[in-house]
Amino acid sequence: MSRRILTIVPLLFAGACIDPNGDEDGDGLTNAEEQELGTDWKIADSDGDGYSDGEEIGYGLDPLDPTSGPYEGGWPRQTLAMKDEIENGRKSGSEIDVGKRFPRVRMVDQFGEVVDLYDFVGHGKKVVIDIAAEWCGPCNGLAAWLDGDDVYDLPKDARKAVANGDVYWLTVLGENNDGDAASKKTSKDWHKAYPNPNIPVLADEDADTVQYVLSVTNGWPSVVMVNDSMTVVEFAGGVGADFMQLVADEYTGGGGDE
Ligand SMILES: [Ca+2]
Ligand SMILES: [Ca+2]
Ligand SMILES: [Ca+2]
DSSP states (O other), X not given: OHHHHHHHTTOXXXXXXXXXXXXXXXXXXXXXXXXXXXXXXXXXXXXXXXXXXXXXXXXXXXXXOGGGSSOTTOOOOOOHHHHHHHHHHSOOOSXXXXXXXXXOOEEEOTTSOEEEGGGGTTSSOEEEEEEEETTOHXXXXXXXXXXXXXXSOOOTHHHHHHHTTSEEEEEEEEEOTTSSBOOHHHHHHHHHHSOOTTOOEEEOTTOHHHHHHHHHHOSSSEEEEEOTTOBEEEEEESOOHHHHHHHHTTOOOOSOOO
């Protein structure tokens, strides 16, 4: 036991003896861990980006780099541990099916940031993955409808659920107007046309995710609902009222009537 005390002695903080196992700033990292990392043991958020040092380590971010903090779009983050647990817990299979795990993918969003699909797990929300192409009329129609334009007769609570944050709606673009693979520019242009602040617009540059869904649904757009551990709940080709009713059912109220 006395041997252990000896190892503590070299840990001097600003000339004072501080308990290396303590967490002075309550950020989830011990004082000793903070000294090791070079983060400030008296300030919870060393780089001032809104995420504490402990959160950043959990998310796999750099606690000393304010640009590796929250997504510019404000999308949620999830810990690496939970994302890995869900990814490794179950096989996803080669094509989409109800009850299977939707594969973990990383795609670039409308702000040019690489977004991990699994940052949306574990927040108690259903996630809708909307597979779209820039050239596709009904895909554009659905985006317009979500933005409040009544181009389709669909349950309006569905878009209220998206606006209210009751579901996470993600648009995944597979192709641009020329029918080529979507890029960062395609996402940016789509967001400019449909500037919905709640919807990440992700470019599926290698078309893996699009193929995973469209090989079964055979049509643009296709929509997939997964639960908060990425298990497929329902999926459909086209813009159907039945699917949108499932989204509407997630609406918790608030925000008033349209
Ligand atoms: Ca600390
Ligand atoms: Ca700290
Ligand atoms: Ca921080």
